[in-house]
Amino acid sequence: MNTLRAIHSAFERSEGILRLAPNWVPRLSNTPGRRLRLHPDDYFTLGMQRGAIKERWFCSSVHANGAAAPADEGMSYVALSDRQEDKRLFRDVVDELGPALIGDELYRRHGTWPMFSKFYDYDGRLAFHIHPDDAASAQVGMLGKPEAYYFPFQLNDHLGQFPVTYFGFDPDVTREQVKERLLQFESADNRITELSRGYRIQLGTGWYTPPGVVHAPGSVLTYEPQCNSDIGSAQENVVNGVVVPYRSLVSSCPDDKKHDIDYIMSLMDWERNVDPHYRRRYFRPSIPCPTVDDRYREQWITYGNDHFGAKELTVLPGQSVVVKDRVAFGCILIQGHGQFGVHDAEAAIMLRYGQMSADEYFVSEAAAQAGIPITNHSRWEPMVLLKHFAANHPHMPPAPSDD
Numbered sequence: 001m002n003t004l005r006a007i008h009s010a011f012e013r014s015e016g017i018l019r020l021a022p023n024w025v026p027r028l029s030n031t032p033g034r035r036l037r038l039h040p041d042d043y044f045t046l047g048m049q050r051g052a053i054k055e056r057w058f059c060s061s062v063h064a065n066g067a068a069a070p071a072d073e074g075m076s077y078v079a080l081s082d083r084q085e086d087k088r089l090f091r092d093v094v095d096e097l098g099p100a101l102i103g104d105e106l107y108r109r110h111g112t113w114p115m116f117s118k119f120y121d122y123d124g125r126l127a128f129h130i131h132p133d134d135a136a137s138a139q140v141g142m143l144g145k146p147e148a149y150y151f152p153f154q155l156n157d158h159l160g161q162f163p164v165t166y167f168g169f170d171p172d173v174t175r176e177q178v179k180e181r182l183l184q185f186e187s188a189d190n191r192i193t194e195l196s197r198g199y200r201i202q203l204g205t206g207w208y209t210p211p212g213v214v215h216a217p218g219s220v221l222t223y224e225p226q227c228n229s230d231i232g233s234a235q236e237n238v239v240n241g242v243v244v245p246y247r248s249l250v251s252s253c254p255d256d257k258k259h260d261i262d263y264i265m266s267l268m269d270w271e272r273n274v275d276p277h278y279r280r281r282y283f284r285p286s287i288p289c290p291t292v293d294d295r296y297r298e299q300w301i302t303y304g305n306d307h308f309g310a311k312e313l314t315v316l317p318g319q320s321v322v323v324k325d326r327v328a329f330g331c332i333l334i335q336g337h338g339q340f341g342v343h344d345a346e347a348a349i350m351l352r353y354g355q356m357s358a359d360e361y362f363v364s365e366a367a368a369q370a371g372i373p374i375t376n377h378s379r380w381e382p383m384v385l386l387k388h389f390a391a392n393h394p395h396m397p398p399a400p401s402d403d
Contacts, residue, residue: 007088007096010080016101016367017341020330020360021077021087022351025055025064025118030240033121035155035221042353053353058388059330059362060116061091062228074230076116084356102328103365105392115308117225117330117388119155125162126217127244128193128236132252132267133211137231139254147226148284148302149217150206150310154334154347154384159201160219161240166196167207167215167282168273179265182235186246189238199279206284208305208399212269223301223332225308225388233267280400286312287397295319296374304399307391315376315383322371329368329389333359336383339375341367347384 011018024038028051032043036056043052050069057064057074064074076090091112099107106114131145149165169178173195184190193216201220209215214235234248250258257263275281289298295316302310313331315321315338337346340361348359363372376383389396 006080016364018362019079022357023057023076024053025074026050027054031123033123036121037348039352045353055120057118101364114390121221123160124240125219127234127239128216129232129234130214131211142231143229144211145229146211146307148208150223150301151203151220153203155221162219163201164198165218166193166198169195171274171276185237192236208282213272225302225310296321303397309389309393309396311387313385317378320375322373324371325368327392328365329387330362331385331387333385336381338377338383341372
């Protein structure tokens with residue numbers, strides 16, 4: 001069977017609910033938190049020069065780690081059958097199925113699935129860094145990167161070494177003070193987080209981080225919906241005792257701007273960085289969804305932005321339900337086992353690198369609107385899924401009011 005026929009056949013057999021293969025991403029920096037449910041022997045399976053696996057990406061058509069990485073690193077694959085080798089790039093499946101998969105509106109506006117999500121899992125906090133907006137990112141041929149965080153209970157049996165996240169700067173900090181720290185990047189520990197403000201991580205809640213805001217995520221396994229980009233720039237030159245090279249500061253800058261401190265400063269959205277009401281505007285406590293069905297519950301965990309959203313769905317033990325959404329979505333099962341549409345579904349406990357799983361899916365718009373039959377086969381445990389959407393879900397709550 002040729003590739004295109006195989007894609008359409010799998011789409012029909014699955015009744016519009018595609019199963020995806022685990023998509024592991026190594027990173028050089030930091031220490032793995034070892035909460036990804038990957039076998040302990042496999043964290044360095046790609047070689048010591050690549051670093052440990054510290055992330056798992058969902059519904060991704062984005063390449064990770066730049067030119068040094070394999071061409072498909074970070075890119076999700078759709079399982080077309082139960083045979084290990086029978087899979088195709090998610091990007092190619094979206095291209096082939098188009099509106100039948102993601103809906104007319106998204107296809108017309110973006111021509112592809114415009115977001116992805118991930119788990120990132122570090123034992124120490126990340127470097128204080130920034131993701132530029134679309135205009136600045138376009139200067140290096142990339143998209144801007146807003147992102148959001150949610151901290152699931154199910155994947156955080158420990159909180160790592162530093163469960164505190166820094167966002168922006170204290171409102172009394174000046175541009176000149178920040179510029180002075182950045183000018184020290186190649187000469188001394190710039191200790192730039194001395195100018196920031198930290199928030200202790202609270203499981204079961206999250207944040208929205210706009211582009212242009214400098215931030216240093218804490219050491220908790222995090223579910224992170226985001227736009228289709230892997231751009232970033234470190235503002236801190238020593239993290240957890242490890243030196244960060246200058247190229248990490250200027251990786252988002254055109255070649256002729258890599259030593260232009262004013263251009264580097266311009267990547268920041270200054271007003272958001274020193275917003276005295278930052279927590280009120282960007283902290284995201286969960287918001288329950290209205291439902292008359294006591295067999296399951298849903299809550300919004302990412303909302304209040306123009307780019308993406310996410311919900312947490314919990315089906316109670318022994319229950320069978322049909323859950324509808326208005327738009328296409330990707331999802332990852334993090335607790336329990338049962339039936340998800342036509343699929344036997346189970347949360348991963350310990351996966352080997354390269355092993356197939358039954359925990360990640362992409363649901364077409366038509367299947368979402370018709371409703372997904374879900375059965376929890378456990379007598380005791382809930383069945384819990386995290387669902388990531390593009391910005392077109394009509395019921396996504398707005399950002400918190402300033403009132």
